[in-house]
Structure formats: C-alpha cells, structure tokens
Amino acid sequence: MAAATLSRLTRTGPIRRATHDPRWIRWTLITVALGFLALFLFVPLAAVFTEALRHGIRGYFSSFENPEALAAIRLTVLTAAIAVPLNLVFGVAAAWAIAKFGFPGKSLLITLIDLPFAVSPVISGLVFVLLFGLQGWLGPWLHEHDIKIIFAVPGIVLATIFVTFPFVARELIPLMQAQGVGEEYAALTLGASGWQTFWRITLPNIKWGLFYGVILCNARAMGEFGAVSVVSGHIRGQTNTMPLHVEILYNEYNFVAAFAVASLLALLALVTLVLKSYVEWRANLTRIPDEH
Amino acid sequence: MSIEIRNLTKHFGAFLALDNVSLTVQTGELLALLGPSGSGKTTLLRIVAGLEFADPGTGRVFFHDADVTDLATGARRVGFAFQHYALFRHMTVFENIAFGLRVRPKATRPSEEEIRRRVTELLKLVQLEQLGQRHPSQLSGGQRQRVALARALAVEPKVLLLDEPFGALDARVRKELRRWIRQLHEDIHVTTIFVTHDQDEALEVADRVVVMNQARIEQVGTPDEVYDHPATPFVCNFLGNVNLFRGRVRHGQVQLGEKEFPLSGYESVQDAPALAYVRPHEITIGTHPNGGTNLAALVKRVNSAGPLVRLDLEHQIDGTPFTVELTKAESLRLPLRAGARVYVELRNVRIFPGD
Numbered sequence: 093m094a095a096a097t098l099s100r101l102t103r104t105g106p107i108r109r110a111t112h113d114p115r116w117i118r119w120t121l122i123t124v125a126l127g128f129l130a131l132f133l134f135v136p137l138a139a140v141f142t143e144a145l146r147h148g149i150r151g152y153f154s155s156f157e158n159p160e161a162l163a164a165i166r167l168t169v170l171t172a173a174i175a176v177p178l179n180l181v182f183g184v185a186a187a188w189a190i191a192k193f194g195f196p197g198k199s200l201l202i203t204l205i206d207l208p209f210a211v212s213p214v215i216s217g218l219v220f221v222l223l224f225g226l227q228g229w230l231g232p233w234l235h236e237h238d239i240k241i242i243f244a245v246p247g248i249v250l251a252t253i254f255v256t257f258p259f260v261a262r263e264l265i266p267l268m269q270a271q272g273v274g275e276e277y278a279a280l281t282l283g284a285s286g287w288q289t290f291w292r293i294t295l296p297n298i299k300w301g302l303f304y305g306v307i308l309c310n311a312r313a314m315g316e317f318g319a320v321s322v323v324s325g326h327i328r329g330q331t332n333t334m335p336l337h338v339e340i341l342y343n344e345y346n347f348v349a350a351f352a353v354a355s356l357l358a359l360l361a362l363v364t365l366v367l368k369s370y371v372e373w374r375a376n377l378t379r380i381p382d383e384h
Numbered sequence: 385m386s387i388e389i390r391n392l393t394k395h396f397g398a399f400l401a402l403d404n405v406s407l408t409v410q411t412g413e414l415l416a417l418l419g420p421s422g423s424g425k426t427t428l429l430r431i432v433a434g435l436e437f438a439d440p441g442t443g444r445v446f447f448h449d450a451d452v453t454d455l456a457t458g459a460r461r462v463g464f465a466f467q468h469y470a471l472f473r474h475m476t477v478f479e480n481i482a483f484g485l486r487v488r489p490k491a492t493r494p495s496e497e498e499i500r501r502r503v504t505e506l507l508k509l510v511q512l513e514q515l516g517q518r519h520p521s522q523l524s525g526g527q528r529q530r531v532a533l534a535r536a537l538a539v540e541p542k543v544l545l546l547d548e549p550f551g552a553l554d555a556r557v558r559k560e561l562r563r564w565i566r567q568l569h570e571d572i573h574v575t576t577i578f579v580t581h582d583q584d585e586a587l588e589v590a591d592r593v594v595v596m597n598q599a600r601i602e603q604v605g606t607p608d609e610v611y612d613h614p615a616t617p618f619v620c621n622f623l624g625n626v627n628l629f630r631g632r633v634r635h636g637q638v639q640l641g642e643k644e645f646p647l648s649g650y651e652s653v654q655d656a657p658a659l660a661y662v663r664p665h666e667i668t669i670g671t672h673p674n675g676g677t678n679l680a681a682l683v684k685r686v687n688s689a690g691p692l693v694r695l696d697l698e699h700q701i702d703g704t705p706f707t708v709e710l711t712k713a714e715s716l717r718l719p720l721r722a723g724a725r726v727y728v729e730l731r732n733v734r735i736f737p738g739d
Contacts, residue, residue: 274466278470278472280435281434281435281463281536282487
C-alpha cells in the first residue's frame with residue numbers, strides 16, 4: 093500500500109525542483125548572456141585575427157620581420173621578465189607580513205598595495221615623469237649624472253612594476269590569512285628553521301595561488317598601455333612595447349601589421365585564460381576541506 | 385625531564401594573561417592545566433614551548449636545571465600538539481611524522497631507512513599503520529589528533545605539551561582518546577603537560593592538576609586533593625557540581641541549620657559573611673530530623689533518568705535552591721515527589737570566608 097502511494101506521488105507530473113525556473117526564462121537568460129559575450133568578446137577577437145590574416149599567412153608573418161616590431165616584442169618580454177619576478181618576491185613578502193604578523197601600519201600597507209588599482213594608469217605614468225622627468229624632482233640630478241629613466245627602458249620597467257604590483261599580493265593575502273599560522277608554528281616546534289618552514293610549509297600551501305597571481309601579473313605587464321605610453325616617448329625600435337607599437341602602426345593605416353602584433357597580445361590573453369582555468373581546477377583539486 | 389617555571393608574568397596589551405606564576409613539574413609526570421577560557425593556561429603552555437615569551441625580565445623557565453627562557457622553540461626539544469592539530473595539509477601522514485627528522489641539519493639527520501623505521505614505529509604506536517599514505521583531509525578528528533601526537537613524538541621530545549588535546553572532538557571519541565593518552569603516557573613516560581577546560585578530563589587523565597583562574601594558579605594537587613580539598617571557592621565551583629549556602633561566621637563558627645562548623649583563623653571575628661559548599665552527592669535526605677544539620681527543605685522536582693536520581697530542593701527558611709544526587713536504591717526508601725518536605729544532612733561541608 094505504502095509503496096503504491098509513494099509511486100503514485102512521484103509519478104504526478106514532471107519533477108520540479110525549487111531552484112528550477114521555467115524553461116523560457118532559462119533560455120532567455122542564456123541567450124542574452126551568450127549574445128552579450130559574442131558581441132563584446134568573440135566578434136572583436138575574430139576581427140583581430142581576420143584583419144591580421146587579410147593578406148594571408150605570408151602577409152601575417154612578414155609583419156614580424158620588421159625590426160621595429162621585433163624590438164617591440166623584445167622590449168615587452170624584457171619588461172615582463174623584470175617586473176614579474178620582482179612583483180613575485182614583493183607580493184610574497186607583503187602577503188607573508190600581512191597575513192602572518194600583526195604590526196602597526198598594517199591596514200595602511202594593505203591600502204597602499206591597492207593604490208595602483210585605484211589610480212588611472214596614465215596618472216601612474218605621470219607620477220614617474222614628475223619624479224624623474226627633466227622638469228621633475230630628481231630630473232636635474234639624473235641629467236647631471238647622465239642617467240636616463242624617462243623616455244627610456246628603465247622608466248617603462250618602473251611604470252610596469254608599479255601598475256602590476258597588486259596582483260600577486262592581492263591573490264595571496266586572503267589565502268594566507270585563511271590558512272593561518274598553525275602549520276608554521278608546528279614546523280618551528282619540530283626544529284625547522286624559518287627558511288625551511290617557508291620552503292617546505294608556506295610555499296607548497298600557496299603555490300597555486302601564487303601561480304595564479306603570476307599569470308595575471310604577467311598578462312597585465314605585457315598588455316599595459318596607459319602608464320607605459322606616458323613614460324615611453326614612443327621612440328621606434330627603442331622604447332615601444334607591443335601595445336604602443338600596435339597604436340603607431342594603426343595610426344599609420346598599416347592595419348595588417350597592427351592587427352598581426354595585436355593578435356600576439358590576443359593569443360597571450362587566450363593562453364592566460366587557459367592557464368588560469370587550469371590553475372583554478374588544480375587548486376580546487378588539492379584544496380583541503382576545512383577541519384569541520 | 386623536570387620543568388620549573390619561576391615568576392612568569394605576561395601581558396597582551398593591557399590584558400594580564402599570567403600574573404607571577406610559578407610551577408614545578410616532576411620528571412615523567414602527566415600534569416593538567418585546568419581553567420576556564422582566558423585563565424592563562426594556554427599562554428603558560430606556549431611560554432613553556434617557546435611559542436610565546438613572558439614579559440621581558442619577569443621570570444624564567446628551566447628544563448632540568450637548564451635555563452631555556454631565551455631559547456627558540458626549535459632548540460627546546462619539546463613536542464607540541466596544537467588544538468586544531470596544525471597538520472601539514474599538503475603532506476601525507478607519513479611525511480607529517482617524518483618532518484621533524486627531515487629538517488635536521490645533515491650531521492644529525494637520520495638516514496632514509498632510519499627515518500622510515502622510526503615513522504613506521506610511531507604509526508604503530510598511534511595505531512595508524514594502514515594510513516601512512518593518506519592526507520590529513522582524509523582522516524577523522526581522532527585520527528588527526530593521533531597523527532599530531534606521533535609527529536610531536538618523532539623528534540624524541542624531552543617534554544610533551546598538548547593544547548586542548550580533546551577539544552575539537554565529539555564526546556565519544558574524547559573518552560576513548562582520554563584513556564588512550566593515559567595508556568600512552570604509561571608506556572613512554574615523557575613529562576607531559578596538557579591544557580584543558582574540562583574538569584572530567586583533568587581529573588581522569590592527570591597525575592596532578594593545576595587549577596588556574598584569572599592569570600593565577602588557584603591550587604596544585606592530585607585529582608583527589610583538588611576535588612576533595614579545594615583550596616578556594618573557585619576550585620570548589622570549577623571542579624564538579626556544587627551547592628552554595630550563604631551564612632555568617634561568628635567567633636570562628638558558621639551555623640548551618642542546627643549545626644555549627646568551625647572556620648579556623650576566624651575565631652576572633654565578631655560577624656562576617658561566609659560561604660559553605662556541599663557537593664550534591666554529599667547530602668543525605670531524611671523524612672524526620674535526626675540530629676546533624678537538619679535543614680528543612682521542600683522538594684521542587686525529581687529527575688530519575690540515568691543511574692542517579694537528581695532532586696531539586698529549596699531551603700525552607702531562605703529559599704536557597706540546591707540539588708541532591710541519590711542512588712536509585714536510596715531514593716526508593718524515601719517518599720520523594722514534588723512538594724514533599726524533607727530534612728537534609730550536609731555530610732561534607734567546605735567553608736570559606738566571603739560573600
């Protein structure tokens with residue numbers, strides 16, 4: 093009897109869970125979301141590659157034979173190669189200090205780390221011009237000693253470091269705060285030195301978060317336009333990074349070359365996305381559920 | 385390894401965590417630091433471990449006559465088990481236990497086979513032989529606690545320090561682990577201090593109990609001593625259920641019902657408030673006055689579930705509520721129901737001056 097009643101109950105109509113909206117609402121939402129994505133992301137991305145390949149594969153690759161394009165690529169890679177490791181070290185140190193210790197001025201430090209996110213990149217660039225430019229505070233002294241920062245590679249590197257320095261720290265601070273200091277204390281009581289504790293306990297626990305921060309930091313370092321544009325001076329073959337080079341080519345109506353270089357940046361974005369998804373997947377895989 | 389703590393004081397900002405605390409722990413002893421939260425017991429344990437340091441210039445810690453006050457935690461050779469275990473989440477159980485051996489400087493580091501042998505031995509000791517390749521997230525709370533103990537023991541500590549070792553476990557596992565730790569201590573005999581806020585744990589497991597309250601030590605003694613002869617009202621209150629009767633001390637005597645109890649040192653006091661503590665099982669109930677204290681009381685409620693019968697009573701004169709525990713057999717001999725009038729004999733009264 094009971095079984096019969098139960099089966100009758102379960103068979104009345106399609107199963108509707110509380111979280112399931114009617115079909116037409118679901119499809120409308122999905123269509124809107126996909127349409128939006130297509131309009132603002134897929135179409136521009138497709139346009140970049142279509143324009144770049146307008147004169148065929150040969151035309152595409154010949155764009156990179158230009159020495160100025162090569163110089164721009166080299167400069168971008170060099171800038172990222174300096175900025176990313178420095179921000180990695182800085183980010184880990186800052187996150188370590190903020191998450192594991194209490195000290196006066198801690199909240200001020202957290203605010204300062206966010207500053208580059210809050211300030212427009214153009215303003216960030218201008219700050220360096222004001223500091224190191226010929227009319228700036230340190231300009232005359234630098235000029236006397238024949239040190240060039242603004243309109244030269246050091247300025248570009250400095251501006252890039254400034255703009256990208258929150259990425260690693262921001263990623264690590266909440267992670268390290270959530271993990272607490274228990275494991276580090278445990279390692280110390282077991283006789284590990286501070287250095288051993290860092291390499292064997294702290295670093296393995298944050299490695300995926302750190303990797304994630306580095307990927308984002310690198311993407312921004314290579315793609316930065318505003319701040320770098322202000323300090324670069326746009327000297328062809330010398331102080332043009334890839335984003336700046338794209339702008340110059342475009343302004344000269346050299347569309348194929350402009351989009352070819354832009355396609356490299358777009359590829360970088362795609363690779364970043366893939367890596368980011370992979371890291372998120374791995375981090376979820378290895379994340380250990382809380383004690384309770 | 386004996387431990388001697390001399391005159392430790394510790395502030396956290398304006399908060400006084402330890403107030404001139406001194407304590408000696410005998411070699412091979414299993415000592416409980418018992419107290420409510422905020423009493424300073426964990427701070428004391430962490431200072432012994434070298435995870436926390438006392439206020440500068442206030443006191444010292446000795447391990448068997450050697451002053452370790454200024455030694456870093458790693459150099460003290462203590463095994464510390466943390467309240468939430470703090471197991472290394474990215475390592476297997478085996479690697480967790482091996483960690484203390486692997487981080488040793490090359491000169492004193494055991495060989496790989498030796499490490500393997502020692503860890504296997506410890507896994508056997510904590511009854512986790514099969515789980516060496518698991519990660520901490522795959523273990524139950526009780527298993528994690530045993531891994532934490534094995535990891536602490538791997539460095540062959542001279543002193544074992546356990547912070548709320550049963551704190552994060554459910555009641556059933558706690559009881560098992562309590563017995564297991566007592567047994568482990570019988571086997572390895574390492575001087576051990578453990579912190580707990582649970583009086584049952586302290587009384588059941590420890591050789592001696594240190595009762596702490598508000599940054600001070602209230603009493604040190606064997607479980608029997610602190611339970612049967614509490615030195616202060618706090619200890620009396622904190623260890624087990626207790627009934628409180630208020631009275632007056634006059635010329636060294638406190639009157640409770642029809643009986644007078646002496647309070648030494650107060651012979652010349654004319655009139656002062658006094659407190660009398662009586663445990664619920666140290667009270668006899670009768671239907672007639674029969675000498676003794678003969679407090680007249682009214683039965684408010686009878687609860688006979690469980691091995692003991694609990695009575696809620698009310699003192700007939702001043703309305704003081706109190707509870708009595710009787711065995712089932714005793715209660716059957718008495719006509720006990722709500723509203724009954726009874727006479728109460730207080731068999732073991734502890735009297736303290738105060739309000």
